[in-house]
Structure formats: C-alpha cells, structure tokens
Amino acid sequence: MTLVQQIITIAMCAVGTMLTRFLPFLVFSSKKPIPKYVDYLGRALAGTVFGMLIVYCLKDVNVLQGSHGLPELIAIIVVIALHLWQRKMLLSVAGGTVCYMLLVQLVF
Amino acid sequence: MKQQKTVILSALKAAFPHTIPIMASFLFLGMTYGIYMNVSGFSFVYPMIMSVVIFGGSLEFVAVQMLLSTFAPLQTLIMSILIQARHLFYGLAMLDKYKNTGAKKPFLIFGLCDESFSINCSVDIPNGIDKGWFMLWVTWLNQLYWFTGSTLGGLLGSFINFNTEGLEFVMTAMFVAIFVDRWKKEHHHYTSLIGVIISAVCLVIFGAESFMLPTMACILCVLTVFRKPIEKSLEGSGDEK
Numbered sequence: 001m002t003l004v005q006q007i008i009t010i011a012m013c014a015v016g017t018m019l020t021r022f023l024p025f026l027v028f029s030s031k032k033p034i035p036k037y038v039d040y041l042g043r044a045l046a047g048t049v050f051g052m053l054i055v056y057c058l059k060d061v062n063v064l065q066g067s068h069g070l071p072e073l074i075a076i077i078v079v080i081a082l083h084l085w086q087r088k089m090l091l092s093v094a095g096g097t098v099c100y101m102l103l104v105q106l107v108f
Numbered sequence: 109m110k111q112q113k114t115v116i117l118s119a120l121k122a123a124f125p126h127t128i129p130i131m132a133s134f135l136f137l138g139m140t141y142g143i144y145m146n147v148s149g150f151s152f153v154y155p156m157i158m159s160v161v162i163f164g165g166s167l168e169f170v171a172v173q174m175l176l177s178t179f180a181p182l183q184t185l186i187m188s189i190l191i192q193a194r195h196l197f198y199g200l201a202m203l204d205k206y207k208n209t210g211a212k213k214p215f216l217i218f219g220l221c222d223e224s225f226s227i228n229c230s231v232d233i234p235n236g237i238d239k240g241w242f243m244l245w246v247t248w249l250n251q252l253y254w255f256t257g258s259t260l261g262g263l264l265g266s267f268i269n270f271n272t273e274g275l276e277f278v279m280t281a282m283f284v285a286i287f288v289d290r291w292k293k294e295h296h297h298y299t300s301l302i303g304v305i306i307s308a309v310c311l312v313i314f315g316a317e318s319f320m321l322p323t324m325a326c327i328l329c330v331l332t333v334f335r336k337p338i339e340k341s342l343e344g345s346g347d348e349k
C-alpha cells in the first residue's frame with residue numbers, strides 16, 4: 001500500500017465509525033421532538049446494552065476447551081458478590097480483575 | 109470567568125474517579141495495540157493518529173490487518189460500519205442525555221465509545237455538578253488514556269515485557285458491575301435479561317465473528333413486539349427519567 005492508500009484506509013475506518021456514532025443524532029435532531037417509539041427504544045436499549053456488552057466481552061471464551069471459561073465464571077461471581085456486598089464500583093472492578101489475573105497466571 | 113473555571117474543574121473532579129477502571133484498561137489495551145502496530149512494521153505515528161481519529165479499540169486492531177493487505181477502501185468502510193454497528197444503540201440511548209449540551213455535543217458523540225457510553229449512561233451525576241462538563245470530561249479522559257497508551261506502545265514497541273496477562277478483564281468486570289447496579293434499580297428485569305439472553309443465543313448460533321448484527325436485529329424485534337409490557341416495566345424503575 002502507498003502512503004495515500006494507507007491514509008484512505010484509515011479515513012474509511014474513521015468515517016465508518018463516526019457514521020455509527022452520529023447517525024442517531026442526525027436522524028433525530030434535538031429541534032424536533034423525538035418520536036415516542038424512538039424515545040421508548042432509547043430507554044429500553046439503555047438497559048439492554050449492558051447484557052450485550054458482557055456477552056461481547058466474553059465472545060472468545062471457549063467453554064469446550066482449555067480452562068472451559070472457569071476463570072471468567074469465577075471472576076464474574078467475585079465481581080457480583082463484591083458489588084452486592086459493598087456496591088463500590090472500583091472495589092468490584094479491581095477485585096474481580098485481580099482475581100482473574102491470579103487465576104489465569106497461576107491456576108489455569 | 110472565574111466561576112466558569114470552578115464549574116469546569118469541579119466537573120473534572122467528579123468525573124475522574126469514574127474513569128479509573130478505564131484508565132487501567134485503556135493504557136494497557138492501548139499499549140498492546142501500539143506494540144502490535146510497531147511489530148507489524150508501522151511507525152508510532154500510525155497508532156497515535158488512529159487512536160484519535162478512529163477511537164475504537166476492536167476496529168483499530170482489525171485495521172492493522174487491513175493496512176497490511178491489498179487496498180480495498182469500500183470493503184474497509186463496510187467492515188468498519190459492521191464492527192462498530194453497536195454504537196447506533198448508544199446514540200439512541202443517549203439522545204435524551206446529550207440533548208441541550210450545545211457546543212459539547214459533537215465532542216460527546218465523536219468520543220462515544222463503549223466505555224464513555226457506559227459511564228455517561230449509568231452514573232447519577234451529583235447535584236451541583238454541570239452535567240455537560242461531567243460527560244465531556246469522561247469522554248475526553250477516556251480518549252486521553254487511549255491516545256497515551258497507543259502512542260507509548262507504538263514508541264516502545266517490543267522493548268516492554270511485563271506480565272499483565274488477564275488485565276483485559278477489567279472491562280468485563282466494569283460492565284458486570286454496571287449490570288448489577290441496573291439490576292438492583294429495576295423492578296422488572298426484562299431489558300437486562302433480553303440483552304444477555306439474546307446475545308448469548310446469537311453467539312452460540314452465529315459464532316464470535318458475526319453474532320453482533322443478528323443480536324441487534326433480534327433485540328430491536330423483541331423490544332418492538334413486546335413494547336407494551338416493557339414500556340410499563342420501565343416506568344416503574346428508579347433511574348429511568
């Protein structure tokens with residue numbers, strides 16, 4: 001690839017990304033009221049997206065091979081337990097991550 | 109003028125603690141990405157610029173492969189849209205919160221990655237803190253972390269060697285904790301359950317490479333078909349408007 005071709009390739013990645021980020025705001029401008037159905041979708045999606053993101057993060061875990069997803073499962077249980085107990089974001093995130101790192105480095 | 113400065117600084121002070129998990133994750137992942145570009149034969153200028161203009165982790169990793177193969181701009185554009193399609197949902201979910209943010213709005217939308225969305229969507233901003241500035245700081249801090257990590261990785265390349273295996277879990281942990289937060293606030297768990305179950309089923313059926321689009325389509329269908337009960341359940345929940 002020449003330098004110009006590289007620049008175009010990177011620009012295409014940027015354009016694609018920004019299209020997905022700006023499109024909803026361009027279609028539903030703040031000057032006109034948002035249609036009821038879209039407003040509902042927005043509120044419902046806010047709750048739905050986090051479950052989707054968790055699965056997205058775990059998409060490459062193979063439950064049939066290797067560690068069978070056990071380190072992920074254990075660490076997620078630790079995060080949930082810590083969060084139900086103290087409800088401090090940083091503690092839950094740090095606790096779960098340290099637990100996961102110990103598991104994949106030392107145990108599995 | 110002085111007052112404006114206090115408003116901006118207190119928003120920064122309120123926003124920073126929420127971004128600490130992301131700082132850990134982005135510095136680490138950004139470095140990994142920068143190193144990957146470095147060992148693939150690119151100067152640090154590449155990850156530095158790409159971290160700013162694209163600002164989307166998974167696509168930037170894929171882009172390295174694109175840069176190394178033959179020139180195919182249209183295919184690159186389509187791939188980018190497919191990989192980043194989930195951002196459409198973030199935009200829809202943030203239409204209301206990003207309303208009335210004035211000149212900050214384009215910056216908020218430009219930096220609307222998974223992590224900035226997660227925080228700005230789920231944090232209850234304390235009273236007395238300017239909401240626009242809070243959300244803008246979250247967005248900018250996250251971009252700064254990613255930029256710093258990517259550039260450092262590109263500069264240092266394969267010289268660094270540290271045992272951080274498993275640190276990438278910090279992102280999963282944050283999403284799980286936010287999920288638990290939302291779960292505790294909801295009276296009904298329809299929306300949370302829909303997200304997990306549909307994504308998991310689609311992952312099993314379509315595989316890790318191509319499950320996101322079917323997932324998004326199915327979520328939209330289910331939310332539309334069951335609008336009545338779901339809309340009713342949202343009204344009861346604590347943090348929904």
